[in-house]
Amino acid sequence: MKIDSRFQARPKGNISLSIDGEIVFAHKGDTVATALLADSGNASRKTNKNSPRTPFCMMGVCFDCLVEINGSPNEQSCMIQVEEGMVVKRPKGLRNYEQK
Amino acid sequence: MSDKNAEFIIVGAGVVGLSIALGLLQKGHQVTILDGGDSDLSASKGNFGLIWLQAKGSHFAPYAKWTHKAVKKWPDFAKSLEELTQINLALEQTGGYEFFTDSNEFKAFQADLKQQQIHLGKKSSYEILTGDDLRKRYAGIGDKVVGATFCPLDGHVNPLKLFSALHSAVLTLGGKIFSNNKVKNITPLQGGGFKLLALNGNRFYSDRVILAAGLGTNSLAKQLDFVTQVRPQRGELLITEKIAERLPFVSSTIRQVNEGGIQIGGTSEEAGLDDSESLNVMVNLAQHAVSVYPQLSNVRVNRAWGALRILSPDGYPVYAQSHQYPGAYLVTCHSGITLASLHCSLLAEWIIDASNQSTLEAFSENRFSISSAA
Ligand SMILES: Cc1cc2nc3c(=O)[nH]c(=O)nc-3n(C[C@H](O)[C@H](O)[C@H](O)COP(=O)(O)OP(=O)(O)OC[C@H]3O[C@@H](n4cnc5c(N)ncnc54)[C@H](O)[C@@H]3O)c2cc1C
Ligand code: FES
Numbered sequence: 001m002k003i004d005s006r007f008q009a010r011p012k013g014n015i016s017l018s019i020d021g022e023i024v025f026a027h028k029g030d031t032v033a034t035a036l037l038a039d040s041g042n043a044s045r046k047t048n049k050n051s052p053r054t055p056f057c058m059m060g061v062c063f064d065c066l067v068e069i070n071g072s073p074n075e076q077s078c079m080i081q082v083e084e085g086m087v088v089k090r091p092k093g094l095r096n097y098e099q100k
Numbered sequence: 101m102s103d104k105n106a107e108f109i110i111v112g113a114g115v116v117g118l119s120i121a122l123g124l125l126q127k128g129h130q131v132t133i134l135d136g137g138d139s140d141l142s143a144s145k146g147n148f149g150l151i152w153l154q155a156k157g158s159h160f161a162p163y164a165k166w167t168h169k170a171v172k173k174w175p176d177f178a179k180s181l182e183e184l185t186q187i188n189l190a191l192e193q194t195g196g197y198e199f200f201t202d203s204n205e206f207k208a209f210q211a212d213l214k215q216q217q218i219h220l221g222k223k224s225s226y227e228i229l230t231g232d233d234l235r236k237r238y239a240g241i242g243d244k245v246v247g248a249t250f251c252p253l254d255g256h257v258n259p260l261k262l263f264s265a266l267h268s269a270v271l272t273l274g275g276k277i278f279s280n281n282k283v284k285n286i287t288p289l290q291g292g293g294f295k296l297l298a299l300n301g302n303r304f305y306s307d308r309v310i311l312a313a314g315l316g317t318n319s320l321a322k323q324l325d326f327v328t329q330v331r332p333q334r335g336e337l338l339i340t341e342k343i344a345e346r347l348p349f350v351s352s353t354i355r356q357v358n359e360g361g362i363q364i365g366g367t368s369e370e371a372g373l374d375d376s377e378s379l380n381v382m383v384n385l386a387q388h389a390v391s392v393y394p395q396l397s398n399v400r401v402n403r404a405w406g407a408l409r410i411l412s413p414d415g416y417p418v419y420a421q422s423h424q425y426p427g428a429y430l431v432t433c434h435s436g437i438t439l440a441s442l443h444c445s446l447l448a449e450w451i452i453d454a455s456n457q458s459t460l461e462a463f464s465e466n467r468f469s470i471s472s473a474a
Pocket of ligand 1: 117137145174283313322337409435
């Protein structure tokens with residue numbers, strides 16, 4: 001789901017990061033959660049009961065916004081600002097002890 | 101107004117009050133529960149979810165036997181509660197471990213188990229494992245573990261699911277629960293029965309009244325001529341991010357919730373009514389968990405909290421009927437999750453008619469009378 005139809009489009013930012021391999025642009029000071037929501041209105045992960053989740057509270061409380069950032073699983077994307085070259089992956093299920 | 105008249109009023113809608121309510125309702129009695137607000141202290145919303153026999157009642161045979169009975173009854177209890185509510189309690193009762201990193205504590209605990217075994221006889225058994233035995237059984241156990249004990253009857257449940265299932269079962273069977281009705285006064289009426297006055301001004305009337313008010317017990321107990329006084333003892337807990345692999349064991353300090361997070365706990369501190377968490381205790385818990393199961397070292401802790409246990413003067417349950425006002429009962433215990441299976445059956449039957457359960461005499465408050473008079 002593209003969300004431009006529901007929100008006013010922002011001018012393109014100048015920080016580039018990859019989300020699931022796709023390059024997206026964000027603004028300095030944006031959180032990763034903002035970048036995820038700007039990219040897609042779809043669920044960014046599913047719980048282990050297969051229930052869809054995407055950033056929700058945007059203030060570090062609900063843990064719905066978890067993604068992998070630069071190889072580290074279950075980062076709270078609403079608490080982390082975008083950085084040039086960041087590699088973000090939407091999780092495909094729960095993490096393991098050993099991260100591949 | 102009929103809402104405000106009940107055969108039984110239970111004060112307190114924690115796991116203990118709800119379990120008794122369920123038992124009374126199942127026997128066809130009419131029950132109303134009055135509860136405080138969401139911000140009240142509540143052990144039922146912050147506990148560790150163990151169904152645990154190991155070493156309980158080592159020094160008090162009736163408690164060892166009562167707990168043994170409770171643990172044995174859990175599978176049937178869970179099944180009927182699940183059928184009634186369609187809520188999965190995630191009961192897993194395949195045995196549980198106590199892990200030790202200190203050999204003196206290990207020895208002392210073995211002595212307690214031995215003592216408990218004397219009370220339980222052939223009904224129960226346990227295993228003692230050295231650190232190496234344990235590492236053979238589970239490759240992931242850390243070198244610092246010097247030994248473990250195992251009881252095949254122990255297990256765990258999702259305590260929040262239990263809480264919500266009890267709540268839902270009580271409503272399904274026609275019980276009434278009024279929250280934000282903190283009881284201030286209970287007045288025994290001439291000729292029997294009780295009048296209860298809530299802080300918000302509501303008045304309720306009942307034939308019989310059961311105090312199951314957790315840490316709110318003390319002031320009400322005095323009004324009904326009970327001598328029991330309870331005190332708080334804090335426990336702190338951590339829960340990690342959810343992990344795909346299942347922990348291969350359940351233990352009294354580390355267990356994996358059915359949803360995937362690993363709960364770490366087992367502390368006890370004297371902190372009065374302060375239920376906040378503290379950094380040094382959280383650090384110790386995390387270090388303990390990593391020394392038992394080193395793979396946890398790169399796992400993130402998502403939340404930490406404190407919750408207050410409710411302790412009677414000797415730590416054992418109190419099941420008391422008031423001498424002066426025989427329609428009044430007081431119930432409190434240390435392990436309300438473990439004992440829920442009996443609170444909704446044998447305890448409820450005792451409340452309905454004390455001649456049903458003579459074994460409960462050991463838990464009356466006669467054992468405190470002398471010390472409190474001194
Ligand atoms: C950290 C921790 C870990 C634990 N782990 C385990 C475990 O693994 N296994 C186990 O078996 N047990 C465990 N327990 C113990 C278990 O949680 C408690 O025994 C149980 O929850 C007690 O339930 P309760 O209903 O007596 O009290 P609570 O849950 O405290 O409920 C008391 C209720 O009474 C209400 N109330 C108080 N005063 C009034 C009033 N005046 N009028 C109306 N309502 C009132 C309150 O609002 C509250 O809802 C643990 C406890 C803690 C704190
Ligand atoms: S959106 Fe709620 S914790 Fe990030």
